[in-house]
Amino acid sequence: MGKIKKALITGITGQDGSYLSEFLLKKKYQxxxxxxxxxxxxxxxxxxxxxxxxxxxxxxxxxxESYASIVKIIQKIKxxxxxxxxxxxxxxxxxxxEFSTLNTNINGTHYILSAIKDFSPKTRFYFAGSSEMxxxxxxxxxxxxxxxxxxxxxxxxxxxxxxxxxxxxxxxNIFACTGILFNHESPRRGFEFVTRKITSxxxxxxxxxxxxxxxxxxxxxxxxxxxxxxxxxxxLMLQQKKPSDFVIGTGKMHSVxxxxxxxxxxxxxxxxxxxxxxxxxxxxxxxxxxxxxYNKAKKILKWKPTINxxxxxxxxxxxxxKSFK
Ligand code: NAP
Ligand code: G4F
Numbered sequence: 001m002g003k004i005k006k007a008l009i010t011g012i013t014g015q016d017g018s019y020l021s022e023f024l025l026k027k028k029y030q031x032x033x034x035x036x037x038x039x040x041x042x043x044x045x046x047x048x049x050x051x052x053x054x055x056x057x058x059x060x061x062x063x064x065e066s067y068a069s070i071v072k073i074i075q076k077i078k079x080x081x082x083x084x085x086x087x088x089x090x091x092x093x094x095x096x097x098e099f100s101t102l103n104t105n106i107n108g109t110h111y112i113l114s115a116i117k118d119f120s121p122k123t124r125f126y127f128a129g130s131s132e133m134x135x136x137x138x139x140x141x142x143x144x145x146x147x148x149x150x151x152x153x154x155x156x157x158x159x160x161x162x163x164x165x166x167x168x169x170x171x172x173n174i175f176a177c178t179g180i181l182f183n184h185e186s187p188r189r190g191f192e193f194v195t196r197k198i199t200s201x202x203x204x205x206x207x208x209x210x211x212x213x214x215x216x217x218x219x220x221x222x223x224x225x226x227x228x229x230x231x232x233x234x235x236l237m238l239q240q241k242k243p244s245d246f247v248i249g250t251g252k253m254h255s256v257x258x259x260x261x262x263x264x265x266x267x268x269x270x271x272x273x274x275x276x277x278x279x280x281x282x283x284x285x286x287x288x289x290x291x292x293x294y295n296k297a298k299k300i301l302k303w304k305p306t307i308n309x310x311x312x313x314x315x316x317x318x319x320x321x322k323s324f325k
Contacts, residue, residue: 008032008077010064010112011085012057013039015188016128018049020083020231025056027235032077034070034086037061049188064108067115074115074123081238083126084112087157090192091132094154095284105157106164113168113176121174124238127165129178130158131223131249131290141293143247144180151285162245169243177237182223182249182292184230185312187319194256195224195316198263203320205274206267213274216281218257221289223249226307226315236301249292250305259313266317 007024011017012033024031039046040061043054050057062069064086074082087105088094094101109127116123132155134142150156162178169176189196194215204210225248233248257271264271297303307315 004028004030005081006030006032006077006079007081007083008034008073008079009083009085010034010108011087011128012059013047013049014085014089015049015186015190015227016085016184016231016234018053018188019186019227020085020234021050021053021057023231023235025053031057032073032079033057033059034062034073035059036063064104064111067111070111071115071119074112075119078120079123081124081126082112082116083128083234084109085128087128088154090190091152091154092192092283094152094157098153101153102157105154106160109161110164113164113174116174117168117172121172123175124243125165125168125174125176126234126238127161127176127178129162129180129245130155131180131182131292132287133159133162133180134290135287137289141251141291143293144245144296151287152283155287166245175238175243177243178245179230179234179237180245180247181230181233182225182247182290184225184227185316186227187316188227189316195259198256198260199313199316199320200324201274202263202267202269202317203324206269206321207324209324211274212276213260214276214278214281215256215260216278216283217286218260218275218277219255219288220286221253221255221291223251223253223291224259224309224312225250225305226312229305229307233297233301233303236303240300244300246297246301247292247294248297248303249294250308251292251294252309253289253291254309262310262313263317266314267321
């Protein structure tokens, strides 16, 4: 039997962290998670996405804001792979508090890279980049060569993380990759993101527990895939001979309105009767459209999405209907 591989996941309590944990456990990894101290004190609320896995995971508390706490964990575990998913991930909030978004997202990434360089240089590193790095786009589809033009502190923090990752790869020979992932959703998506906000509201309206759904810019278009497909791409990136950066998406684009229309229609309702506009939900600088060209991932990683838009919306609506009943 070969050596058991060790993977450390930051952001293990989030949507992607939970699916990635399941994926790596199936591949017989020993999975370690870096969580905030408070999470260990409030398992019911903060560990709900991984509660079914808790007896298989090794969780340690640390702070992405503290280099010392990160060094301690990396020195102790010396993981074969680190998946750095932990971040202030909500774009709208990054307009309310640019400072904490930039601090957590940029410093957290920098601290991990620096700790790898000094204490575990063989560790392979995955950075959770984002299509928000492209921001205001001037090409129909975005690929690895598309210019970055971020529109929020969140997008800026991810561009900085991308550049740090590239620099550690080039300057110190660290096996470090950025996945430039387009929006990906699931029944485990946070309630503040528009897809889950819509599917949870559809369920509550259908069950008679909510009357209206207030949204901002419903003309915005996104390339929406399923988190389960995307965590596999993260793993594939770290199994290659050479480190590189990859765009991951579906190549298909839909508007927020399309999403709402389909979600309501799945429970036999007309979205026009329930969706209302709230100006306060508009962003100071919007990203209007995002659509991936994932040819490089298709060619090198042999990756492609398996869950389409209709299946995604259906799974999310059904799951919310079930849980709100
Ligand atoms: P998510 O569900 O919001 O999870 C974010 C994770 O980061 C949670 O585990 C959260 O921990 C942790 N975190 C946040 N602030 C932290 C801090 N100060 N210290 C330690 N941990 C902190 O996000 P996701 O959808 O799984 O996304 C994973 C990563 O991919 C993020 O970096 C996100 O920016 C990026 N990304 C996501 C998408 C997408 O469409 N989902 C697309 C591109 C890139 P708590 O549970 O304790 O809050
Ligand atoms: O669901 P969202 O909040 O996701 P957004 O801003 O695209 O960011 C997500 O995807 C990124 C990848 O591109 C990730 F990096 C990031 O971490 C996150 O996972 O908003 C999607 C669109 C936006 O254009 C927003 O203006 O929906 C529009 N929208 C319209 N009404 C709304 C609402 N968004 C939210 N959250 N809430 C609304 O009521």
